[in-house]
Amino acid sequence: MILIAALILDAAFGEPRLIWDRLPHPAVLMGRLVGYCDRRFNHGQSLRLKGTLVTAGLLATGLALGWLIQSLPDYGVLEALAVAILIAQKSLVDHVRAVATALRRSVAEGRQAVAMIVGRDTTDMTGPDISRAAIESAAENLSDGVVAPVFWYLVLGLPGIVAYKLINTADSMIGHMTPRYIEFGWAAARLDDVLNLIPARLTALLIALTHGWVDPSPILRDAPKHRSPNAGWPESALAPVLNVALSGPRSYNGIRKDYPHVWPEGRRDPGPDDIDAAADALWRVWAALLAVAVLIAVF
Template identity: 45%
Template sequence: MAVAMLVDALLGWPSGLFLRIGHPVTWLGRLIDALDARWNRTVDAPWLRQAAGGAAALIVITLAAALAWAVQSAIAPSWRGVILLGMFGWPFVALRSLHDHVAAVAHPLRSGDVASARSAVSMIVGRDPHQLDEAGIARAAIESLAENASDGVVAPIFWGAILGLPGIVGYKAVNTLDSMIGHRTERHQSFGWAAARIDDLANVIPARLTALLFTLLAPRPGDAMSCMAKDARKHRSINAGWPEAAMAGALGVRLCGPRVYHGSVAEEPWLNGNAADPVADDVVRGLKLYVRSLAALAGLLVILAFV
């Protein structure tokens, strides 16, 4: 997993490679789309759609993990094998991609180019970017950084460290299922129920581990820990509130709060509500905390490997 993190930090997923072969997550996405189109029938009763969605989730996760297990079983247990397995795990770590997407918001926001910042933030959040002022853009970027640090980096690394290549690939299947069908929409309320619950369970420990990394490496660890303990459970997500609250306390800003999705206002509670709104420099400080936290995680993995 340390090898996978290092390779992704250096290379990301090159655009030329994506144009040639796509990405493993897009391959999983095509399978999920096919099952959704075939099995998620609006004429079926809700319980039947729940059962079909559960079966689809198990098929995708089992197939992904089984293929990864077959690859891992074919590689001899040696340091050369460790490096090779790290290369196979590399596509499932979104370390550099997340950093680059959030940095693409921070840079124009710092220069006063709000329109470009809105365009960049629309790539990483689902809320209506046209409704966001400068503080709203900064909040959205920091929240996305905190939540996706857990979902996109720490969680796959955690499961990979425990279960090897099947762990990181299987987790990515879980996360992709949730992002595609785990929504509370009319179409996916029933069909995506199992995918959403499995994703919740898979992220219980990683979300809290991410929050712990943020608090320990924050400029003011006490403030981050206090905010996390006080506000994490206020979030509508049982997991996302932990890294977001820790990040809010670490940066000394308020996050979450009301936001607009598709013309409707979602009345979300504030995290660290007595603090000031974030500005562009706070997004940059959040990125620095993100880098320190993941460097510490990689270092810990190396120590564990040798111990």
């Protein structure tokens, strides 16, 4: 029942500014903790060892914090609120749809909107580039921000979802292949890959099934080609649903990367309507997760 309530609360309210303009969001607090560890330990020698110990400490902190909340008397309502806060369905949909809305006004506004949700260079993006980036972000974050938290909550309860979010936050901040983080962030990136191994593939399955599509061959063909061991799975499922070629060449920090396309036979000119269709797909997967939660509660 707690997961059902959490899914509905998040879908209804998302991240209300009335609250989070006044209080620090738990994701912000997690980011501050990771930032402190970065400043405190990411220097000197043995950076991979230090990063591994920091990652282990973050994992232990998440597990302990979740257990502490669960041990409180009458914790049910508090747990439902905590889970709802750590699931990012509505905020993800809102950010994705905001790109479609902005792009309909102008390419310049579309670039500004998509820059809020992707890490690649956006200055020279065309309309199709913006749409493709928004759709890819929708697919990847559906796995990281919705399916994976639900999965780890079902497996380990509140300790599982809190620990997962801490490691995922660490990966987003320090898990980069850059000179500063290639050693210190190695453990965070690898652990995040492991924690998302099953959820990413479940996301692909849920996207396919909720669209009446059961042919796994395009996913099995394209997902392994992706630069990420996990992000390619939801992208490879969503691309055929929309008939849009995803991934492909893009630029990071002024350096062009010629990545292969996912679903290369798809259209190369996606627009705002395709972004909206991707957002609709997110809600289909959310409905499937809610149905699973209801079945678990009943049986």
